[in-house]
């Protein structure tokens with residue numbers, strides 16, 4: 001639940017972004033706004049100060065709070081496509097460090113893509129969990145079915161239908177998060193040593209899954225706004241014996257790109273023609289900033305061989321460990337693979353989430369949290385524009401809550417991540433979003449990803465300032481071309 005001053009700040013931020021208050025224009029005087037909105041003066045002052053810290057306003061002794069000129073860093077460059085070849089994945093140790101930092105309150109957790117508790121519906125979850133403990137005690141004292149609780153599978157089938165994917169509840173397999181859905185999918189269609197086509201930069205959890213399964217990654221360069229382009233995939237398929245392709249078509253992690261529906265259809269058709277399964281990770285599909293919920297590849301190409309993977313980790317809570325997998329052509333095999341991996345997923349979170357879906361609280365929470373994620377991304381983009389060295393480029397995500405930064409090429413992002421950790425700030429260095437290619441300079445070694453779903457407070461402002469200073473120090477090193 002956010003405080004009143006945060007709610008007011010969010011509304012004012014949206015008004016500024018929509019151009020209702022323009023650069024140089026004065027916001028209503030504190031007392032006037034407090035009276036108009038029936039709020040205390042302290043609440044209005046707190047929200048103005050928040051917007052000042054985020055770079056939207058400046059305090060002017062004569063005119064009160066004035067909208068500041070905003071500097072948006074330029075968008076990511078669509079660099080010429082490098083030649084790619086398949087390679088084994090290694091060195092995902094940093095990802096474990098980020099995961100630990102996300103659970104340690106001493107760290108400013110800008111590394112792992114984990115929403116701070118303030119973005120999650122704690123109250124609704126508590127009530128639903130308590131309700132299940134009271135009403136269904138017997139369900140909690142046995143193994144749940146390997147494919148999951150039917151109550152949740154039914155609700156997920158309804159949720160999928162909202163964005164055009166018509167599936168039967170019996171085709172839904174409940175997993176321990178999307179990570180398990182990805183791992184089961186890969187297990188179902190590959191053998192160790194096989195080549196899997198992935199996006200570049202790629203979500204590092206996928207790289208971990210490839211490493212665990214002994215698979216080779218063929219990392220395909222992606223467009224910053226549209227994701228993987230069909231012609232790039234086509235060329236790769238002509239050259240390499242690809243056994244599966246993994247994509248995040250909706251609001252990818254880390255770029256935030258959204259693939260046009262026509263490209264989803266073309267890619268599904270291209271893979272179907274060659275008998276290659278498509279593993280679709282739709283983790284962020286429900287978290288778009290505007291417009292209707294984008295369709296999944298599964299919805300657009302129901303006849304294709306698709307493994308649809310998703311999760312409640314970014315919408316309800318990562319600790320539920322609750323995801324799902326739908327691959328209509330492989331349901332029986334996946335149920336067996338789930339059974340031999342870890343028998344089943346616990347009933348308690350499944351039944352509680354089924355309740356939140358059934359009583360509409362899931363959808364209500366989405367309506368509430370999507371503008372908050374959007375505002376957090378906008379506020380951090382703005383601060384990066386004000387603080388970071390010239391030459392910094394920034395993704396323009398259309399959903400989700402992560403930002404991808406291309407820093408000036410002389411910045412060593414691995415070193416930056418180490419230096420930041422020493423100051424108790426975690427960030428994700430670009431190198432962990434790519435398989436290491438033997439003998440090559442690591443990819444994305446001057447890029448970082450930031451998690452924006454953190455409390456928008458003074459601590460965040462200080463952390464961004466520290467990161468910007470560390471970049472400047474690297475650029476000022478003797479011999480640095482920056």
Ligand SMILES: Cc1ncc(COP(=O)(O)O)c(C=O)c1O
Pocket residue numbers: 113176177178179180203205248253281283284310311312313318322323
């Ligand atoms: C794109 C993507 N897929 C999968 C996952 C893993 O999700 P889960 O926590 O449900 O295993 C994440 C988490 O960061 C993610 O960003």
